[in-house]
Amino acid sequence: xxxxxxxxxxxxxIRLLVADADPATGSFTELDRRMTIxxxxxxxxxxxxLAPEALERTFAAxxxxxxxxxxxxxxxxxxxxxxxxxxxENSADFVAGVRDILGVEPEVVTGDQEAQLSFxxxxxxxxxxxxxxxxxxxxxxxxxxxxxxxxxxxAAARSVDIGCVRMTERHLVxxxxxxxxxxxxxxAAIRKDVEAALDVAAATVPLTEAxxxxxxxxxxxxxxxxxxxxEAYDSEAIHHSRVSRGQVRAITERLLQSSHEERAAIPVxxxxxxxxxxxxxxxxxxxxxxTGAHEVVVSEHDILDGIAWSAx
Numbered sequence: 001x002x003x004x005x006x007x008x009x010x011x012x013x014i015r016l017l018v019a020d021a022d023p024a025t026g027s028f029t030e031l032d033r034r035m036t037i038x039x040x041x042x043x044x045x046x047x048x049x050l051a052p053e054a055l056e057r058t059f060a061a062x063x064x065x066x067x068x069x070x071x072x073x074x075x076x077x078x079x080x081x082x083x084x085x086x087x088x089e090n091s092a093d094f095v096a097g098v099r100d101i102l103g104v105e106p107e108v109v110t111g112d113q114e115a116q117l118s119f120x121x122x123x124x125x126x127x128x129x130x131x132x133x134x135x136x137x138x139x140x141x142x143x144x145x146x147x148x149x150x151x152x153x154x155a156a157a158r159s160v161d162i163g164c165v166r167m168t169e170r171h172l173v174x175x176x177x178x179x180x181x182x183x184x185x186x187x188a189a190i191r192k193d194v195e196a197a198l199d200v201a202a203a204t205v206p207l208t209e210a211x212x213x214x215x216x217x218x219x220x221x222x223x224x225x226x227x228x229x230x231e232a233y234d235s236e237a238i239h240h241s242r243v244s245r246g247q248v249r250a251i252t253e254r255l256l257q258s259s260h261e262e263r264a265a266i267p268v269x270x271x272x273x274x275x276x277x278x279x280x281x282x283x284x285x286x287x288x289x290x291t292g293a294h295e296v297v298v299s300e301h302d303i304l305d306g307i308a309w310s311a312x
Contacts, residue, residue, distance in 0.1 A: 001027065005074035006307035009098075009106065011041030011142025011165050012272065013218065014058060016065045017304045018072045021312035026124070031072055033304075036061040037272025038221060040085070040094075042144050045166050050088045062101040078311040079106040080303070081142060082114050096254030111159025114303060115139070115146040115268050118284060122214050122299045136210030136291060139302060140164060140219045140283050141168045141278070145197070147205045158204040160197040162197060164219050164273075164280030167193065171279070178275045180259045190279055196222040199279070202290075213293035215243075216302035218273055219280030224298040225268030226251050233268045239300040245288045248296070252281040 001020045018032040038057040098106040111119040133151040142165035148157040227243045255278040
């Protein structure tokens with residue numbers, strides 16, 4: 001067994017997983033898993049740079065994670081950064097800050113590498129659930145969405161820039177404030193961007209060939225929690241739950257028609273997702289319509305678990 005620490009720094013959140021892992025036997029014991037909304041990608045789509053306040057929020061979370069990693073005595077640490085830090089002109093500031101705090105070089109992975117890690121994390125334990133293969137793993141992040149098709153190994157993968165934060169900032173913000181509820185034209189603009197991105201993804205990944213659609217990340221898990229009518233966020237209840245396309249459509253319409261206060265009052269809603277969940281739901285709904293999937297299998301295990309396995 002090797003004690004590893006994995007950090008996934010995305011556009012909207014930064015997450016930590018500390019676990020004991022043995023790739024030879026498949027043994028995996030989770031010791032600590034936590035998430036902090038830092039909105040690292042704040043304004044990146046518009047300015048091309050990481051905002052100073054966004055960097056400081058991220059570094060504060062890194063300092064807290066460093067204390068956990070030291071306390072638990074992780075032998076290996078891998079830090080993976082995704083869409084926002086790939087896009088930013090000043091990504092060197094981000095890299096230097098993380099190195100100073102955690103003592104490891106953050107890996108600003110490509111979209112294809114991100115897709116491979118997501119697939120590994122999401123599917124390693126699915127074989128026991130008797131789900132039909134191949135899987136299409138869809139990871140809806142803040143800045144990008146990854147599509148990965150495969151069974152035992154990845155057959156095709158593509159990352160496209162249709163994350164929930166990016167779509168919100170591009171189409172649902174006016175004078176620095178999210179429009180509640182968005183107009184029909186704003187929703188249509190998101191759908192147009194998403195459909196165009198799906199065309200790009202489909203050129204590499206045969207989206208309609210999957211037997212099982214597997215959904216990852218906060219947008220999907222939050223929608224699952226709403227579908228299950230949970231009174232509080234419950235990872236065990238959400239993990240490997242199934243949400244129908246009809247449920248996703250109804251929840252998307254509800255989110256688009258609700259105010260900030262109404263979304264914030266949903267029991268499973270993380271405060272950092274209140275303003276971006278509607279755009280994320282639109283992405284998921286469009287994916288299900290394009291692929292023809294009648295349901296999505298929801299996984300709480302994703303790129304973070306893939307990073308941990310790779311570190312071990």
